[in-house]
Amino acid sequence: MTVTEAGQIQTTYREAMRAAIRDAMQRDDRVFLMGEDVGSYGGCFAVSMGLLAEFGPERIRDTPLSESAFVGAGIGAAMAGMRPIVEIMTVNFSLLALDQILNNAATLLHMSGGQVGVPLVIRMTTGAGRQVAAQHSHSLEGWYTHIPGLRVVTPATLADARGMLWTALQDPDPVLIFEHGSLYNVKGMLAADAGPVDIDLAAIRRPGSDVSLIAYGGTLGKALSAAEVLAEDGIEAEVIDLRTLRPLDDAAIIGSVARTHRAVIVDEGWRSGSLAAEISARIMEQAFFDLDAPVQRVCSVEVPMPYPRHLEEAALPQVDGVVAAVRTVVG
Amino acid sequence: MTTSVRPATHADAAHRLDLLRQMLFIRRFEEKCVELYSGGEIRGFVHLYIGEEAVAVGVNSALTPEDNIVSTYREHGHALVRGVPLDSVMAEMYGKITGCSHGRGGSMHLFDTSRRFYGGNAIVGGGLPLAVGIALADKMRGESRVTACFFGDGAVAEGEFHECMNLAALWELPVLFCCENNGYAMGTAIARAQAQTDLAVRASGYGMPAWPVDGMDVLAVERAAGLAAEAVRSGGGPHFLELRTYRFRAHSMYDPELYRNKDEVELWKERDPIAALTDQLRAAGELTESDLASVEDELATAITESVAAARSAPAEDVTTLEKFVYTPRQP
Ligand SMILES: Cc1ncc(C[n+]2csc(CCOP(=O)(O)OP(=O)(O)O)c2C)c(N)n1
Ligand SMILES: [Mg+2]
16 A cells, blocks of 8 residues: 555545454454455455455354344344444345344333443445345435434545544444445545544535535535536535434534525435435524525435436436526525 | 156156256346346346256246246246246346336346236345235135245345244245255355254244255256145145255356355356256257257347347336336326
8 A cells, every 4th residue: 555745545435444444353352343245255345355364254254144133133242342343235134123223222221221332333335326226225324313322424435434433333322334335436545544533523525605515425426516516607515514414413504504594405315204304404493594595405206216227317316406406596 | 756746748858848948048048148237238236047047947847827936136037937028027137118127126126917926026035925925815815826935045044034934834825935045145155154054954943844955957846846836735835945056156247256166166067957957858869959959049039139129128218217106096
């Protein structure tokens, strides 16, 4: 790995995530990774490629196809003092473990009167864009944000892919990390000494004064591209990367809207009952009198994801749609 | 051992030649898919059945068109031998309107209810409860249908598998469970995923007749499936066949295959079900080179035509994106 003079390395989102797992494994021997095909296959998205050779099958633990059992076992191991990282291949499959995530992980602390903490990290892929149709493509992270007791984070940048995991492992409560499938191959420069980052605050990825474009995970890149297009017409969009979806960083959202007076939320989830709906409601509650226009949402069309490319593209939030939504509120 | 229960015609040469033709049909179809995938004409996840053809052909041959089939994402073979028209399967691979799922599903989601082919289910284990329910409906209505449910060895680790074994046995439902044990669930060898690798033993724990079958021998599969299907049909409750087979290619279109060694693959290829039957028929003087050539010609022509038809079929219009989310209501 070559380090530039500015102390940067070239890497990918996938490698940054792998570096984060490796680092956590080295720092804390209570940490282990388990999930389907994380070991000899190298991870279904190759995130854990090579880690089996480095850490062995005890700590890079292949599981049978049994999402409910191994997520639940992660909860049990966390209760008993380990720091498991459980990988679920995709969010669609996490539904087989939803019972464990909601009825156990998110709930044990409360119903035990504070006795049973669950310091567990669950990583999973989310999102569409690869033409894998209606059982492999959904963005259900918004559903998980409904659940008290969970923290939900969505690394969208290399620095967050590298830095969020360790911080999540320090959290005494369950943290879900959603990795958008379109991000793994993203290349870029990262500080050679990049390390843990906070998992509390939203970040302004591009400052602007005319509209707040609120995005996260897989939609951040689309929001940034839309901001570029809009800038050509003299519209300065402020792009906010939520980073953490639960708890939401209200101060960052409201602060931005107070400056720009307009908000467009870009969320790959379906619109009804979405995270975007929640954000919109909060803006209404906390910044109503700052608004110069109704809040707009750019979400996925409410259809299970179709297979053909042109229909999948039409179903997802796209740069054009974001630009169009901004134009309806600006000017 | 079973000649007495099988119609005499099943043993005759024409029938065996037909079994060969069906296996070749699947093989040639999928070889074309590889080519089309490499050329970027079909996309998404494509799971090839190459090596496992004897299972679909042998089981289907023991069913009647009135029976039901529930399958997985590795279902091209099941769909084709069930009689889902080649053109509509190929068009589905292209995501065209003329596809058997109107292009919405792609390779993993082939459906044709007119042929009692109920998918194309890509959540591992997710088809089993459907099969149980379909069989329940048949039983409640006094139908004498069998529901053949295909799933992999990996699915046996899922909770849903066990819930379904119990329910089907408890309610004495007419399900023929067809476990396609190809030794791997993605990159996880069966011995690393199942505490008891004798899967028929697992199923028999639920009190249903269950036995292993050589899944590389189409005649053995047909015999076993014939016995089991007749028993199910005549009210004997669910039966379980563990069909021991092997996939010659990667889990999906491509994977690095780090999890198995080439020698193992080569060894299994020596038991290629198509080559085995071809040799057997030749040795018995039941197959001439011109028979074989005319089968190959006929298949090649049909497949080439299906590609041409799929290419020129219209793509679904984007305005229909939200079609098939709800059933159209009569005003
Ligand atoms: C619930 C669920 N978990 C994980 C996956 C990803 N996945 C798809 S196929 C597969 C392996 C299944 O193996 P097996 O049941 O043996 O069937 P095979 O692919 O070998 O035919 C996995 C892990 C999935 N589709 N559904
Ligand atoms: Mg298998």
